[in-house]
Amino acid sequence: MHIPDGFLDPKTILLCYGISVGWIAVALKRTKGKLGEKMVPLMGVMGAFIFAAQMFNFPIAGGTSGHLLGSFLAALLLGVWEGSTVMAAVVIIQCLVFQDGGLLSLGANLLNIAILGAISGLWIVKLSSLTSLSKKMFLFACGTGAWLSVVVPAAACAGELGLSGVAPWKTTLVAMTVIHALIGVVEAIITILIIVVIDKIRPDLLRISATTS
Amino acid sequence: MKNRRIIIGALIALALSLLVSISSSELPDGLEMVMEKLGISSRQQEASSHSPNFNPLSEYRFPRINSPIASTALAALTGMAIVFGVVVALGTLLRKYKDAEKGKTHKHMGKKDKNRPCNTPI
Numbered sequence: 001m002h003i004p005d006g007f008l009d010p011k012t013i014l015l016c017y018g019i020s021v022g023w024i025a026v027a028l029k030r031t032k033g034k035l036g037e038k039m040v041p042l043m044g045v046m047g048a049f050i051f052a053a054q055m056f057n058f059p060i061a062g063g064t065s066g067h068l069l070g071s072f073l074a075a076l077l078l079g080v081w082e083g084s085t086v087m088a089a090v091v092i093i094q095c096l097v098f099q100d101g102g103l104l105s106l107g108a109n110l111l112n113i114a115i116l117g118a119i120s121g122l123w124i125v126k127l128s129s130l131t132s133l134s135k136k137m138f139l140f141a142c143g144t145g146a147w148l149s150v151v152v153p154a155a156a157c158a159g160e161l162g163l164s165g166v167a168p169w170k171t172t173l174v175a176m177t178v179i180h181a182l183i184g185v186v187e188a189i190i191t192i193l194i195i196v197v198i199d200k201i202r203p204d205l206l207r208i209s210a211t212t213s
Numbered sequence: 214m215k216n217r218r219i220i221i222g223a224l225i226a227l228a229l230s231l232l233v234s235i236s237s238s239e240l241p242d243g244l245e246m247v248m249e250k251l252g253i254s255s256r257q258q259e260a261s262s263h264s265p266n267f268n269p270l271s272e273y274r275f276p277r278i279n280s281p282i283a284s285t286a287l288a289a290l291t292g293m294a295i296v297f298g299v300v301v302a303l304g305t306l307l308r309k310y311k312d313a314e315k316g317k318t319h320k321h322m323g324k325k326d327k328n329r330p331c332n333t334p335i
Contacts, residue, residue, distance in 0.1 A: 001244040006256040033310040040304035045222065047300040048293035052229040055273055055289055057238040065240035089300050097295060098288070099271035157244060167251045175250060179243040 001069075001157050001180070002094065002109050005102025009164040016160065017107030023115050024088050027081040039082065042205070046074055047086045054090070058186060066183030071117025072149035073191050076125060076142065077198075077205055080118055087114035108160050112153035120152035121145030135199075139192050146191035147184040154180035226293050234285035 008016070035043075050070035057065040075083035091113050094100040101109040121144070128141040158176040162169020198205050241249065248254040269276070275287035 001242065003244065004257040006259055007248075007253070028307065032307050035304055035308045037308075040301055040308060043304050044297040044301040048226065048297040049229070051292050051296045052226070052233055052289055055233045055237060055285075055292070057240065057242060059238045059240055060243075062246075063240055064246040065238040065242050067242065085303070086300055089303065090296055093292065093295055093299060097268060097270050098273055098292065099268035100273070154243065158247075166253055166256065172247060172251065175247040176243065179246060183243055 001112065001154055002091075002101030003105040003112075003157060003160065005104045007102075007161055007164060007166050008105050008108055009166075012160050012164045013104050013107060015107075015163075016105075016111045020088075020107045020110035020115065023084065024110070027085045027088075030081045031085060035082070039078070043078060043082060043086050046078060047090055050074060050087070051090050051093070054094070060179070060182050060186065064179055066180070066186060068187055068190055069113060069117055069150050069153070071113055071153075072121040072142075072146045072187075073194060075118040075122045075149075076145070076195075080122060084114045084118040087118055090114075108157075112156050112160075116153045116156050117149045121147070121149035124148070139195060142195055143188035143192050146188040147181075150180050150184035150187045151177060154183075226290060230286040230289035230293070231282075233289045234282045237285070 050068075050073070053068040053070050055067070057067045060066045071083070071087050074086050077083070078086060088110055091101065091109050092106065095103060095106045095109065124145045125138070125141045128137065154176045155173060158169060158172040161167050161172050195206070245254065248257075270288050270291060273285055273288045273292075274281075275284045275291065278284040278287060
């Protein structure tokens with residue numbers, strides 16, 4: 001869902017850049033000096049994994065494909081600020097090195113994928129962790145969070161296109177939300193599987209996120 | 214122990230890059246499909262024809278490699294290496310401020326706040 005150049009108008013470009021640059025500045029300030037020794041390599045591995053995962057497109061329905069976003073997983077394992085910093089690095093490198101997403105629309109792509117993707121699903125897990133949940137319910141909350149972390153950025157994407165006046169926002173919103181509701185289901189399943197595996201081999205990683213974020 | 218971890222990490226990266234290059238779908242993604250349906254996807258070609266192509270690995274293809282699988286796999290490996298390098302460098306930099314605040318290294322003292330905006334990776 002990386003928006004290429006040519007779709008956003010100057011007002012939307014400036015607005016999105018403003019929000020994204022502001023958010024990243026706050027994220028860097030919040031993480032500055034607070035990273036544990038183990039966090040740095042973990043963030044690097046997470047970023048590299050998400051980069052590869054985003055390259056993997058799976059066919060979904062009606063001649064469309066989707067790819068894993070990973071923003072929710074990054075925010076869950078690393079924390080919101082660290083997670084969105086890693087996602088921002090991925091999105092910026094995709095734009096500058098791989099021409100995935102335009103340079104002018106980079107602000108919007110950061111807003112959608114690195115920021116909204118990281119915050120839109122995590123609150124469910126936070127909320128559910130207040131009550132002592134069974135493991136099954138925790139995984140269900142993670143799946144719901146992962147689903148939201150795809151659908152909310154997709155809706156935001158439609159909103160940005162609508163704000164730019166390139167397409168009627170209602171039609172775009174419905175089309176984007178419907179197709180990403182399907183892609184989000186795959187995101188949720190893969191995210192749950194990854195969390196189950198991490199819980200088996202490195203349960204400490206799940207505990208890090210519970211205490212530091 | 215550390216060497217073993219690095220080797221395992223590199224093997225996983227290699228496996229991921231092969232998985233991506235062999236079986237990734239070429240179909241348009243959700244946004245591209247919506248843009249096609251709305252009849253606005255031609256805007257992309259118009260915009261990209263105006264701007265110079267400075268991206269070395271555009272379309273996730275490694276240049277001058279004829280085999281599409283090898284080309285995509287190399288692009289994936291390069292991307293993973295760049296992301297890992299950039300994130301670890303940024304993380305190390307962010308960690309260094311901790312020492313500066315404790316007064317262990319005086320290098321960063323004083324110009325700490327001035328430095329902060331430069332870290333914004335844009």
